[in-house]
Amino acid sequence: MPVPKWLLRVLGFKVAIPPALVRFGHVLASAAFIAAGFGLYAFIAETDTLVCDRGTGQCTLTQATLTGTTVRRFPVAALTGAEIGARPTGMGGWRMRGVGGSSVVLLTGDEKVFLASYDSSFYEDQMKRQVEDVRRFVSTPSQAALGIRQDSHTLAAVAGGIVSLFGGAMLIFSLREKLRGK
Structure with missing residues:
Protein backbone atom coordinates (compact mmCIF):
# COMPACT_ATOMS: atom_id res chain seq x y z
CA MET A 1 0.00 0.00 0.00
CA GLU A 46 -23.56 54.78 -3.82
CA THR A 47 -24.90 58.10 -5.08
CA ASP A 48 -27.26 60.13 -2.92
CA THR A 49 -29.05 63.24 -4.17
CA LEU A 50 -31.10 65.49 -1.91
CA VAL A 51 -33.32 68.16 -3.47
CA CYS A 52 -35.47 70.38 -1.26
CA ASP A 53 -37.89 72.88 -2.82
CA ARG A 54 -39.77 75.37 -0.65
CA GLY A 55 -42.19 75.98 -3.55
CA THR A 56 -43.51 72.43 -3.41
CA GLY A 57 -42.73 72.01 0.29
CA GLN A 58 -41.03 68.68 -0.42
CA CYS A 59 -37.56 67.22 -0.02
CA THR A 60 -36.67 64.26 -2.22
CA LEU A 61 -33.77 61.99 -1.34
CA THR A 62 -32.69 59.57 -4.07
CA GLN A 63 -30.24 56.87 -3.01
CA ALA A 64 -28.84 54.87 -5.92
CA THR A 65 -26.61 51.80 -5.68
CA LEU A 66 -25.79 49.12 -8.23
CA THR A 67 -28.54 46.98 -6.70
CA GLY A 68 -31.31 49.56 -7.01
CA THR A 69 -32.64 53.03 -6.30
CA THR A 70 -34.63 54.22 -3.32
CA VAL A 71 -36.62 57.46 -3.42
CA ARG A 72 -37.76 59.00 -0.18
CA ARG A 73 -39.83 62.15 0.28
CA PHE A 74 -40.45 64.24 3.36
CA PRO A 75 -41.75 67.77 4.03
CA VAL A 76 -39.27 70.66 3.96
CA ALA A 77 -40.62 71.69 7.37
CA ALA A 78 -39.45 68.35 8.82
CA LEU A 79 -35.81 69.14 7.97
CA THR A 80 -34.33 70.68 11.13
CA GLY A 81 -30.60 70.45 10.43
CA ALA A 82 -27.65 68.22 9.63
CA GLU A 83 -24.54 66.82 11.25
CA ILE A 84 -21.68 64.45 10.49
CA GLY A 85 -22.07 61.11 12.21
CA ALA A 86 -21.19 57.44 12.03
CA ARG A 87 -23.49 55.51 9.74
CA PRO A 88 -24.87 52.41 11.47
CA THR A 89 -23.74 48.99 10.32
CA GLY A 90 -25.93 47.41 7.66
CA MET A 91 -26.77 50.69 5.92
CA GLY A 92 -24.16 50.46 3.19
CA GLY A 93 -20.58 51.58 3.23
CA TRP A 94 -17.98 49.46 5.00
CA ARG A 95 -20.36 47.10 6.79
CA MET A 96 -17.71 44.51 7.54
CA ARG A 97 -15.90 46.70 10.09
CA GLY A 98 -18.88 47.22 12.37
CA VAL A 99 -19.09 50.93 11.51
CA GLY A 100 -20.62 52.33 8.37
CA GLY A 101 -18.10 55.17 8.00
CA SER A 102 -18.73 58.90 8.29
CA SER A 103 -21.89 60.30 6.77
CA VAL A 104 -23.90 63.48 6.48
CA VAL A 105 -26.92 62.93 8.71
CA LEU A 106 -30.11 64.84 7.93
CA LEU A 107 -32.11 65.62 11.06
CA THR A 108 -35.84 65.35 10.39
CA GLY A 109 -37.69 65.58 13.67
CA ASP A 110 -37.31 62.28 15.52
CA GLU A 111 -35.60 60.56 12.60
CA LYS A 112 -32.06 60.65 11.23
CA VAL A 113 -31.55 60.16 7.49
CA PHE A 114 -28.06 59.02 6.48
CA LEU A 115 -26.48 59.94 3.16
CA ALA A 116 -23.68 57.95 1.48
CA SER A 117 -20.92 57.05 3.89
CA TYR A 118 -17.20 57.59 3.47
CA ASP A 119 -14.53 55.74 5.38
CA SER A 120 -11.96 58.32 4.42
CA SER A 121 -10.97 61.75 5.70
CA PHE A 122 -10.57 62.78 2.04
CA TYR A 123 -14.29 63.65 1.93
CA GLU A 124 -14.42 65.44 5.31
CA ASP A 125 -14.36 68.98 3.85
CA GLN A 126 -17.11 68.08 1.37
CA MET A 127 -19.29 66.69 4.16
CA LYS A 128 -18.71 69.81 6.30
CA ARG A 129 -19.78 72.03 3.38
CA GLN A 130 -22.91 69.95 2.85
CA VAL A 131 -23.83 70.17 6.55
CA GLU A 132 -23.39 73.95 6.38
CA ASP A 133 -25.53 74.09 3.21
CA VAL A 134 -28.36 72.25 4.99
CA ARG A 135 -28.07 74.42 8.10
CA ARG A 136 -28.11 77.57 5.96
CA PHE A 137 -31.19 76.34 4.08
CA VAL A 138 -33.01 75.57 7.35
CA SER A 139 -32.13 78.94 8.91
CA THR A 140 -32.85 81.01 5.77
CA PRO A 141 -36.56 80.79 4.84
CA SER A 142 -35.97 83.00 1.79
CA GLN A 143 -33.69 80.37 0.20
CA ALA A 144 -35.92 78.67 -2.37
CA ALA A 145 -34.07 75.40 -2.92
CA LEU A 146 -31.32 73.12 -1.68
CA GLY A 147 -29.39 70.55 -3.68
CA ILE A 148 -26.81 68.13 -2.30
CA ARG A 149 -25.11 65.22 -4.02
CA GLN A 150 -22.83 62.65 -2.41
CA ASP A 151 -21.06 60.15 -4.61
Whole structure:
Protein backbone atom coordinates (compact mmCIF):
# COMPACT_ATOMS: atom_id res chain seq x y z
CA MET A 1 0.00 0.00 0.00
CA PRO A 2 1.51 3.38 -1.05
CA VAL A 3 2.08 6.08 1.59
CA PRO A 4 -0.15 9.19 1.13
CA LYS A 5 1.70 12.22 -0.28
CA TRP A 6 0.56 14.51 2.54
CA LEU A 7 2.16 12.16 5.06
CA LEU A 8 5.41 12.19 3.10
CA ARG A 9 5.38 16.02 3.21
CA VAL A 10 4.75 16.03 6.96
CA LEU A 11 7.66 13.65 7.47
CA GLY A 12 9.94 15.92 5.44
CA PHE A 13 10.03 14.09 2.13
CA LYS A 14 9.76 16.25 -0.95
CA VAL A 15 6.83 15.64 -3.25
CA ALA A 16 6.76 17.42 -6.58
CA ILE A 17 3.51 19.18 -7.43
CA PRO A 18 2.95 19.36 -11.18
CA PRO A 19 3.59 22.90 -12.48
CA ALA A 20 0.26 22.92 -14.31
CA LEU A 21 -1.55 22.34 -11.01
CA VAL A 22 0.40 25.14 -9.31
CA ARG A 23 -0.38 27.48 -12.21
CA PHE A 24 -4.08 26.52 -12.04
CA GLY A 25 -4.10 27.37 -8.32
CA HIS A 26 -2.52 30.75 -9.05
CA VAL A 27 -5.08 31.47 -11.77
CA LEU A 28 -7.94 30.60 -9.40
CA ALA A 29 -6.51 32.85 -6.68
CA SER A 30 -6.03 35.66 -9.21
CA ALA A 31 -9.60 35.31 -10.44
CA ALA A 32 -10.83 35.45 -6.84
CA PHE A 33 -8.99 38.75 -6.25
CA ILE A 34 -10.27 40.24 -9.51
CA ALA A 35 -13.85 39.23 -8.67
CA ALA A 36 -13.43 40.56 -5.12
CA GLY A 37 -12.33 43.92 -6.51
CA PHE A 38 -15.44 44.23 -8.65
CA GLY A 39 -17.57 43.00 -5.75
CA LEU A 40 -16.02 45.60 -3.46
CA TYR A 41 -16.92 48.31 -5.95
CA ALA A 42 -20.51 47.08 -6.14
CA PHE A 43 -20.65 46.87 -2.35
CA ILE A 44 -19.41 50.42 -1.66
CA ALA A 45 -20.59 52.53 -4.62
CA GLU A 46 -23.56 54.78 -3.82
CA THR A 47 -24.90 58.10 -5.08
CA ASP A 48 -27.26 60.13 -2.92
CA THR A 49 -29.05 63.24 -4.17
CA LEU A 50 -31.10 65.49 -1.91
CA VAL A 51 -33.32 68.16 -3.47
CA CYS A 52 -35.47 70.38 -1.26
CA ASP A 53 -37.89 72.88 -2.82
CA ARG A 54 -39.77 75.37 -0.65
CA GLY A 55 -42.19 75.98 -3.55
CA THR A 56 -43.51 72.43 -3.41
CA GLY A 57 -42.73 72.01 0.29
CA GLN A 58 -41.03 68.68 -0.42
CA CYS A 59 -37.56 67.22 -0.02
CA THR A 60 -36.67 64.26 -2.22
CA LEU A 61 -33.77 61.99 -1.34
CA THR A 62 -32.69 59.57 -4.07
CA GLN A 63 -30.24 56.87 -3.01
CA ALA A 64 -28.84 54.87 -5.92
CA THR A 65 -26.61 51.80 -5.68
CA LEU A 66 -25.79 49.12 -8.23
CA THR A 67 -28.54 46.98 -6.70
CA GLY A 68 -31.31 49.56 -7.01
CA THR A 69 -32.64 53.03 -6.30
CA THR A 70 -34.63 54.22 -3.32
CA VAL A 71 -36.62 57.46 -3.42
CA ARG A 72 -37.76 59.00 -0.18
CA ARG A 73 -39.83 62.15 0.28
CA PHE A 74 -40.45 64.24 3.36
CA PRO A 75 -41.75 67.77 4.03
CA VAL A 76 -39.27 70.66 3.96
CA ALA A 77 -40.62 71.69 7.37
CA ALA A 78 -39.45 68.35 8.82
CA LEU A 79 -35.81 69.14 7.97
CA THR A 80 -34.33 70.68 11.13
CA GLY A 81 -30.60 70.45 10.43
CA ALA A 82 -27.65 68.22 9.63
CA GLU A 83 -24.54 66.82 11.25
CA ILE A 84 -21.68 64.45 10.49
CA GLY A 85 -22.07 61.11 12.21
CA ALA A 86 -21.19 57.44 12.03
CA ARG A 87 -23.49 55.51 9.74
CA PRO A 88 -24.87 52.41 11.47
CA THR A 89 -23.74 48.99 10.32
CA GLY A 90 -25.93 47.41 7.66
CA MET A 91 -26.77 50.69 5.92
CA GLY A 92 -24.16 50.46 3.19
CA GLY A 93 -20.58 51.58 3.23
CA TRP A 94 -17.98 49.46 5.00
CA ARG A 95 -20.36 47.10 6.79
CA MET A 96 -17.71 44.51 7.54
CA ARG A 97 -15.90 46.70 10.09
CA GLY A 98 -18.88 47.22 12.37
CA VAL A 99 -19.09 50.93 11.51
CA GLY A 100 -20.62 52.33 8.37
CA GLY A 101 -18.10 55.17 8.00
CA SER A 102 -18.73 58.90 8.29
CA SER A 103 -21.89 60.30 6.77
CA VAL A 104 -23.90 63.48 6.48
CA VAL A 105 -26.92 62.93 8.71
CA LEU A 106 -30.11 64.84 7.93
CA LEU A 107 -32.11 65.62 11.06
CA THR A 108 -35.84 65.35 10.39
CA GLY A 109 -37.69 65.58 13.67
CA ASP A 110 -37.31 62.28 15.52
CA GLU A 111 -35.60 60.56 12.60
CA LYS A 112 -32.06 60.65 11.23
CA VAL A 113 -31.55 60.16 7.49
CA PHE A 114 -28.06 59.02 6.48
CA LEU A 115 -26.48 59.94 3.16
CA ALA A 116 -23.68 57.95 1.48
CA SER A 117 -20.92 57.05 3.89
CA TYR A 118 -17.20 57.59 3.47
CA ASP A 119 -14.53 55.74 5.38
CA SER A 120 -11.96 58.32 4.42
CA SER A 121 -10.97 61.75 5.70
CA PHE A 122 -10.57 62.78 2.04
CA TYR A 123 -14.29 63.65 1.93
CA GLU A 124 -14.42 65.44 5.31
CA ASP A 125 -14.36 68.98 3.85
CA GLN A 126 -17.11 68.08 1.37
CA MET A 127 -19.29 66.69 4.16
CA LYS A 128 -18.71 69.81 6.30
CA ARG A 129 -19.78 72.03 3.38
CA GLN A 130 -22.91 69.95 2.85
CA VAL A 131 -23.83 70.17 6.55
CA GLU A 132 -23.39 73.95 6.38
CA ASP A 133 -25.53 74.09 3.21
CA VAL A 134 -28.36 72.25 4.99
CA ARG A 135 -28.07 74.42 8.10
CA ARG A 136 -28.11 77.57 5.96
CA PHE A 137 -31.19 76.34 4.08
CA VAL A 138 -33.01 75.57 7.35
CA SER A 139 -32.13 78.94 8.91
CA THR A 140 -32.85 81.01 5.77
CA PRO A 141 -36.56 80.79 4.84
CA SER A 142 -35.97 83.00 1.79
CA GLN A 143 -33.69 80.37 0.20
CA ALA A 144 -35.92 78.67 -2.37
CA ALA A 145 -34.07 75.40 -2.92
CA LEU A 146 -31.32 73.12 -1.68
CA GLY A 147 -29.39 70.55 -3.68
CA ILE A 148 -26.81 68.13 -2.30
CA ARG A 149 -25.11 65.22 -4.02
CA GLN A 150 -22.83 62.65 -2.41
CA ASP A 151 -21.06 60.15 -4.61
CA SER A 152 -18.86 57.36 -3.25
CA HIS A 153 -18.02 55.88 -6.67
CA THR A 154 -14.48 57.33 -6.67
CA LEU A 155 -13.66 55.78 -3.31
CA ALA A 156 -15.24 52.49 -4.41
CA ALA A 157 -13.31 52.50 -7.69
CA VAL A 158 -10.00 53.07 -5.91
CA ALA A 159 -10.63 50.35 -3.31
CA GLY A 160 -11.96 47.85 -5.85
CA GLY A 161 -9.30 48.78 -8.39
CA ILE A 162 -6.45 48.11 -5.98
CA VAL A 163 -7.77 44.63 -5.18
CA SER A 164 -8.46 43.86 -8.87
CA LEU A 165 -5.03 45.13 -9.95
CA PHE A 166 -3.41 42.89 -7.35
CA GLY A 167 -5.34 39.95 -8.82
CA GLY A 168 -4.33 40.96 -12.34
CA ALA A 169 -0.68 41.20 -11.34
CA MET A 170 -0.91 37.74 -9.75
CA LEU A 171 -2.45 36.40 -12.95
CA ILE A 172 0.26 37.86 -15.18
CA PHE A 173 2.99 36.65 -12.82
CA SER A 174 1.58 33.12 -12.71
CA LEU A 175 1.18 32.94 -16.49
CA ARG A 176 4.44 34.71 -17.40
CA GLU A 177 6.05 31.58 -18.85
CA LYS A 178 2.97 30.77 -20.92
CA LEU A 179 2.84 34.37 -22.15
CA ARG A 180 6.50 34.21 -23.21
CA GLY A 181 5.76 31.10 -25.25
CA LYS A 182 7.60 28.58 -23.09
